Amino acid sequence: MSASGLVLEAGGAADLDAVMRVMEDSFDPAYGEGWTAPQCAGLLPMAGVWLTLARDGGAIAGFALSRVIAGEAELLLLAVGSKRQKSGIGELLLNRFIEDARRRGARQLHLEVRDGNPAVRLYKRAGFSQVGRRRNYYSGRNGELFDALTLARTFDD
Ligand SMILES: CC(C)(COP(=O)(O)OP(=O)(O)OC[C@H]1O[C@@H](n2cnc3c(N)ncnc32)[C@H](O)[C@@H]1OP(=O)(O)O)[C@@H](O)C(=O)NCCC(=O)NCCS
Numbered sequence: 001m002s003a004s005g006l007v008l009e010a011g012g013a014a015d016l017d018a019v020m021r022v023m024e025d026s027f028d029p030a031y032g033e034g035w036t037a038p039q040c041a042g043l044l045p046m047a048g049v050w051l052t053l054a055r056d057g058g059a060i061a062g063f064a065l066s067r068v069i070a071g072e073a074e075l076l077l078l079a080v081g082s083k084r085q086k087s088g089i090g091e092l093l094l095n096r097f098i099e100d101a102r103r104r105g106a107r108q109l110h111l112e113v114r115d116g117n118p119a120v121r122l123y124k125r126a127g128f129s130q131v132g133r134r135r136n137y138y139s140g141r142n143g144e145l146f147d148a149l150t151l152a153r154t155f156d157d
Contacts, residue, residue, distance in 0.1 A: 073101030
């Protein structure tokens with residue numbers, strides 16, 4: 001995928017530092033949605049896990065971390081650096097997740113997102129709908145708790 005210099009490509013452990021910079025720059029710590037470097041490093045080598053980078057020249061503008069297990073794919077993290085948000089990069093990464101998941105044999109897609117995160121609109125536009133709620137799933141910087149919505153989408157064909 002290439003649009004105005006932006007390229008989507010597979011990433012790996014060597015990109016973790018750059019991914020963490022985007023993580024820290026995108027997720028608001030008030031909500032506790034971002035992951036730590038050890039959490040990402042632990043997950044990356046696991047079977048069925050893949051990282052997609054949105055690269056603009058040398059810089060990583062955004063990323064998606066995903067996993068597929070037994071016909072079900074999960075979008076674990078989606079983030080775009082604060083200065084690059086709202087220019088379509090998140091949607092490109094989300095669409096790539098959907099394509100990759102299908103190619104990797106998923107019939108069902110799911111993700112968790114904080115209730116109130118504006119990303120819910122993006123996911124609903126891509127065909128996801130709410131199938132559940134996990135109460136007090138995220139713990140924010142000040143110990144405040146936030147619900148997660150579970151969103152899912154199936155492939156029609
Ligand atoms: C969610 C995120 C990845 C979207 O990336 P993006 O490149 O800004 O998204 P796009 O430009 O492709 O699409 C923007 C759409 O996302 C939604 N959206 C996401 N964040 C938004 C925000 N802060 N304000 C308004 N709309 C937002 C809206 O639906 C918007 O489209 P619309 O304005 O037409 O309604 C990005 O905002 C981000 O990194 N947020 C912080 C991390 C996060 O919360 N990730 C999601 C949970 S894992």
